[in-house]
Amino acid sequence: MLTALIIAAALAVGPVETFLEIPGGPGPLKGTMLAPADGAKGPVVLILAGSGPTDRDGNNPLGVRGPTYRLIAEGLAARGITTLRVDKRGLFASGLAAADPNAVTVIDLAADAHGWAAKLKADTGAPCVWLLGHSEGSLVALIAAQNPKDICGLILVAAPGRRLSDVLREQLKANPANAALLPQALPAIDALEAGKTVDTTGMHPALLGLFRPNIQQFLMVMFRQDPAKLAAAYKGPILVLQGDADLQVSVADANALKAAQPAAKLVILPGVNHVMRAGSRDRAATRANYADPSLPLAPGVVDAVADFVAAQPGTN
Numbered sequence: 001m002l003t004a005l006i007i008a009a010a011l012a013v014g015p016v017e018t019f020l021e022i023p024g025g026p027g028p029l030k031g032t033m034l035a036p037a038d039g040a041k042g043p044v045v046l047i048l049a050g051s052g053p054t055d056r057d058g059n060n061p062l063g064v065r066g067p068t069y070r071l072i073a074e075g076l077a078a079r080g081i082t083t084l085r086v087d088k089r090g091l092f093a094s095g096l097a098a099a100d101p102n103a104v105t106v107i108d109l110a111a112d113a114h115g116w117a118a119k120l121k122a123d124t125g126a127p128c129v130w131l132l133g134h135s136e137g138s139l140v141a142l143i144a145a146q147n148p149k150d151i152c153g154l155i156l157v158a159a160p161g162r163r164l165s166d167v168l169r170e171q172l173k174a175n176p177a178n179a180a181l182l183p184q185a186l187p188a189i190d191a192l193e194a195g196k197t198v199d200t201t202g203m204h205p206a207l208l209g210l211f212r213p214n215i216q217q218f219l220m221v222m223f224r225q226d227p228a229k230l231a232a233a234y235k236g237p238i239l240v241l242q243g244d245a246d247l248q249v250s251v252a253d254a255n256a257l258k259a260a261q262p263a264a265k266l267v268i269l270p271g272v273n274h275v276m277r278a279g280s281r282d283r284a285a286t287r288a289n290y291a292d293p294s295l296p297l298a299p300g301v302v303d304a305v306a307d308f309v310a311a312q313p314g315t316n
Contacts, residue, residue: 015077020084020123022115029112030093031056031086033123034073040080043309043316044126045155046116047072047085048109048137055092056085058134058275065293068275069134075302081309083132084120088112105221106136110143117150128152128315132305133159135249135274139222142230152315153237155305158249158274161231161256165193165223171248175283181207192216193223227253228260237315238264239308243272243298245279247286265308272298 016035021028036042047056047069054060058068073083087094089112090104117129130152133141138159145151160167172178172185181204188198188211197216200208211219231238238261242254251268258266273279278298279289289295309316 015074020119022112022119024089024094024112024115027094029086029089029115031084031116032073033082033084033120034077035082035124036077036080038080041125042080042082043130043152044082044084044120044124045076045130045132045305045309046113046120047083048113048131048133048140049086049088050135050137050158053091054088056087059293063287064275064290066275066277066290066295067293068277068297071297072132072276072302072305075297076306079302079306079310081306082120082124082126084116086112086116105218106140106143106225107221109140113140113144114147114150117144121150130155130309130315132157134276135159136164136222139164139225139227139230142227142234143225145234145236146230148234148236151236152309153239153312154234155239155241155308156231156257157241157276158243158246159227159240159253159257160249161227161253161260163193163223163226164219165189167249167253174247180204185210189223192219195220228256231257231264232260234261235263237308237312239305240264240266241269241301241304242267243269243274243276243279245271245281246274247281247283248274267300267304267308269298269300269304272301276301 015037018033020033021030057070069085073085076083120129128150131141132155134157138156141154145154168189184203185207191198198211200211240254240257242251244251258264271278276297277295279286
C-alpha cells in the first residue's frame with residue numbers, strides 16, 4: 001500500500017514553475033519558467049507574445065481570454081521541454097520598464113529576447129534556446145535571430161509573412177464593417193509607412209486606438225520590418241505553424257515565409273484559428289471563441305512544436 005501511495009504521489013507532481021527576471025531599463029523584466037516534473041535536461045523554448053497588451057499567458061484585455069501560451073507551456077512540459085513565457089517590456093509585471101509605448105519597439109523586444117535566452121542558458125545549462133513567436137512575437141523572433149547567438153532555431157506561430165502595414169490594410173479591407181473607416185485608415189497607414197506622424201484630430205473614434213500618437217513611433221519601426229527577408233537571411237531551423245481558420249494571418253503568409261526560406265518546415269493545421277484553438281472563419285463565432293477562457297488548444301499544436309524541436313540534431 002505504501003509503495004502504491006508513493007507512486008501515486010509521484011504521478012501527481014506537475015511541472016516545476018520558477019519565476020525569473022532580468023534587467024530591462026528602469027525596472028526588471030519578468031517571466032515564468034515551466035520545467036518538466038522529472039527534472040530531466042531537455043530543449044528550452046522562449047515564448048514571445050503577440051501584439052498589444054498580451055500577457056505572458058496569452059490573455060489580452062481587448063477580447064482574448066484564454067491562456068494560449070500557458071497551455072502550450074504545459075503541453076511542452078509533458079513532452080520534456082522547458083519553456084519561459086514573459087511579460088513584454090512596458091507591460092504587466094514588466095511594466096516599470098517603460099511608460100510610453102513609443103519607447104519600446106520590436107528592436108527593443110528582440111534585444112530583450114536575447115537577454116532572456118542568455119538567462120535561460122545560464123539557468124538550465126541548455127546549449128541554446130528556441131524562440132517561439134506568436135503573431136507579432138514571430139517578427140520579434142525573426143529580428144532577434146539575425147544575431148543567432150544562443151538561438152537554436154525559430155518556431156513561427158500565426159506569423160505574418162509580409163510587412164505589418166500590408167497585413168493591416170488587408171485586415172481592414174476584409175471586414176465590411178470597416179468601409180466607412182478606410183478613407184482615414186489607409187492614408188494613415190501610408191503616412192506611417194513613409195515615416196511621417198499622423199494627426200489624429202477628427203479621426204473616427206474606432207481608429208484612435210490603432211493610430212494614437214503614443215504608438216506611432218512603434219508602428220513606424222514595425223512597418224519597416226519585412227518578415228520574408230528576415231526569414232531568408234536566417235539559416236537555422238524554422239518551423240512555420242499556421243491555422244487555416246485564422247482571420248488575422250493567412251495561409252498565404254505562411255507560404256510566403258516558406259518561399260523565402262525553403263528549408264523551413266511548414267505545418268498547416270485545418271480548422272485552427274489565430275489563438276491556436278479549433279475555430280472557423282465566421283467573424284462573430286471567432287470573437288466568441290477568443291472570449292471563452294475554457295477552450296483548449298487545438299489538437300496538433302503542441303505535437304507540431306515538440307516533434308520539430310526533437311528532430312533537430314545538436315540543439316537539444
